[in-house]
Amino acid sequence: MTEKTENATSAEMIEALKQRAATYALLSRLYAKEVDATLLDELHDSLYPVSTGNPQTDEGNRLIATYLSGIWENTLTELAADYMRVFFGHGYSGHAAAYPFESVYASEKRLLMQDARDEVLALYRAAGLSKRDSWKEGEDHIALELEYLAVLADRAVEALCAADTDAAAAWLRSSYNFLDEHLSNWAPLLTVEMEKFAKTDFYRGLAFLTDGFLETDFELLEDMLGIE
Amino acid sequence: MSTNIDLGQFDFSFDPALDTWAVGDPADRELDSSDLFLPNDEGRTEFLPPDPDRVPVIENTVKQDAPGYADRPPEERTRELFGQMNPHRATLLGMLRAAETPLATKAVADALADIPGHKFSVYTPSNFCTMLEVAGALERVNEAGEPYAAAAPEPDIVEVDGVQFWRPTTPPEVFWLTTDAGRAMLADDDPAARAERLFAKEPEFLPVYKRVLTLMDAPEGTTMGLMSVAVDTDPAVKESRRFYVQHFVESLERAGAAAWTEGAWRITEAGRAALEMLADVVDDYEIPAVEMVADVPTTTDGVSW
Known part of the structure; x- marks a missing residue:
């Protein structure tokens, strides 16, 4: 490989890693709270790839772009209502919504703040991260887990830009471990339920997009890290 | 999704001031919770899915999603809505009066503000329109008062550098018009x-x-x-x-x-x-x-x- 080709490959890799950091950040934002007017405008003005090679991602993009094509004055309210319906629901049975917390899916009695939360909290702390005071939910909320992966992706980019490939590989390995042990285990269960509870194509689309992106990213990390 | 969204506007949950992890020595940095925790099976189980069949049902609610709801006479559904929304009766009637000629959605808020007795409400102006529409008292029309093109929203496909993308479209503006059932409700209001x-x-x-x-x-x-x-x-x-x-x-x-x-x-x-x-x-x-x-x-x- 010539130096020029290596540089091009490195630039492409940096671009790909930046792209995955941005996608994790956007997904995190969409799960963290309801869509606001500024974000809705930006989402409406965005382009959504038709064919990415992952059918789940393609379906997610199609559903979201279709929903946004019906935008009107009440869209923000509709989305806010659907966000509440999907992630909060009503009643106390523990079965009334697609609860966005890992502990719910990983504890026998579907409880919040269980071992899974303690584990991810330890990982965040080990990575030097601490939540803002404004975040009042458990640390195993999917928005935080996605944001954590966005942070690790940014660090990998930073390391690559500094030509520190060992550090970049370590961050990617941490991302892979986190996906393997946490997010990829329970996010598919969450998204199946999101598809059932959601009444808008936006949140149905978000479920598909999440599945597709996590699947693609897991494979990408396996390729980059040479994991069989 | 494309990446032209300004991520800088997001208020993320991690405090950036506390992001003290310096890129330097990667040797100890590979994070794996199996290394941080001893095996702990207590209180753990396989990942469990929720069960939507166990969602509690609120009794005596009008099931507008039910297949037969839309087949019922709009006059009956409108009376039912007014019965359920009794505290907002003046608002609903005011909306029906305001929409006797095509009323633009963006003008609904002003129309509501002019209704005597309209109260602060958690319902947005568009919520009231949707409620009346579902009950059959309002219908969507274009500016000329003709039925609104009910085609399902569909994004465009555009090509950028040889790659195809969905581009969300913007639907034509919605106007609201009082239906026969809505006019009957107005006439019956005594x-x-x-x-x-x-x-x-x-x-x-x-x-x-x-x-x-x-x-x-x-x-x-x-x-x-x-x-x-x-x-x-x-x-x-x-x-x-x-x-x-x-x-x-x-x-x-x-x-x-x-x-x-x-x-x-x-x-x-x-x-x-x-x-x-x-x-x-x-x-x-x-x-x-x-x-x-x-x-x-x-x-x-x-x-x-």
């Missing part, structure tokens, strides 16, 4: 008949209704506090132990005889007609001076006092 029914239901309190309407008929309107002095001190009300002033005000409001406008409770045109109905009623209760009654608030937001 505040005089509602006031008559109210007075027939509570004949023992006709003097109280007359007193309250008279207070509201003042040019500056009145407050809940002043009406309380006039009503809650009356032995006929006190001894009944059933009602307080709010009951009478709310009943008159729902009958269309009273409205909270411009910071005061005021009589409406229908209320003046109702007051005339009570012309022969003798109200000989002497309202005590405000100073004689403890804790009468001088200001009110119409509800709290």
Whole structure:
């Protein structure tokens, strides 16, 4: 490989890693709270790839772009209502919504703040991260887990830009471990339920997009890290 | 998704000031919770899915999603909506009146603000439109009043550098028009008949209704506090132990005889007609001076006092 080709490959890799950091950040934002007017405008003005090679991602993009094509004055309210319906629901049975917390899916009695939360909290702390005071939910909320992966992706980019490939590989390995042990285990269960509870194509689309992106990213990390 | 969204605007959950992890020595940095924790099987199980079949059902709700709902006559569904939304009756009727000619969605908020008696509500202007639409009292039309093109929203496909993308489109503006069922509801709205029914239901309190309407008929309107002095001190009300002033005000409001406008409770045109109905009623209760009654608030937001 010539130096020029290596540089091009490195630039492409940096671009790909930046792209995955941005996608994790956007997904995190969409799960963290309801869509606001500024974000809705930006989402409406965005382009959504038709064919990415992952059918789940393609379906997610199609559903979201279709929903946004019906935008009107009440869209923000509709989305806010659907966000509440999907992630909060009503009643106390523990079965009334697609609860966005890992502990719910990983504890026998579907409880919040269980071992899974303690584990991810330890990982965040080990990575030097601490939540803002404004975040009042458990640390195993999917928005935080996605944001954590966005942070690790940014660090990998930073390391690559500094030509520190060992550090970049370590961050990617941490991302892979986190996906393997946490997010990829329970996010598919969450998204199946999101598809059932959601009444808008936006949140149905978000479920598909999440599945597709996590699947693609897991494979990408396996390729980059040479994991069989 | 494409990446032209400004991620800088997001307020993320991790505190960037505490992101102290410096890129340097990667040797200890591979994070794996299996290294951080001893095996712990207590309280753990396989990943469990939720069970939507166990979602509690609220009884006696109108199931607008049910297949048969849309097949029921719109007049019946509209009456049902007005029954459920009784506190918002004035608003719903005002909406139907405002949409007798095509009303742009962006003009709905102004139309609502002009409705006498419209209250602050968790419902947005568009929520009211949607409720009336689902009930069959409003329909979506274009600016000319023709049926709104009901085609399902569909994004465009554009090609950028040889790659195809979905690009969300913007649908034509929605206007609202009152349907036949909505017009029938307007025609059936008869505040005089509602006031008559109210007075027939509570004949023992006709003097109280007359007193309250008279207070509201003042040019500056009145407050809940002043009406309380006039009503809650009356032995006929006190001894009944059933009602307080709010009951009478709310009943008159729902009958269309009273409205909270411009910071005061005021009589409406229908209320003046109702007051005339009570012309022969003798109200000989002497309202005590405000100073004689403890804790009468001088200001009110119409509800709290």
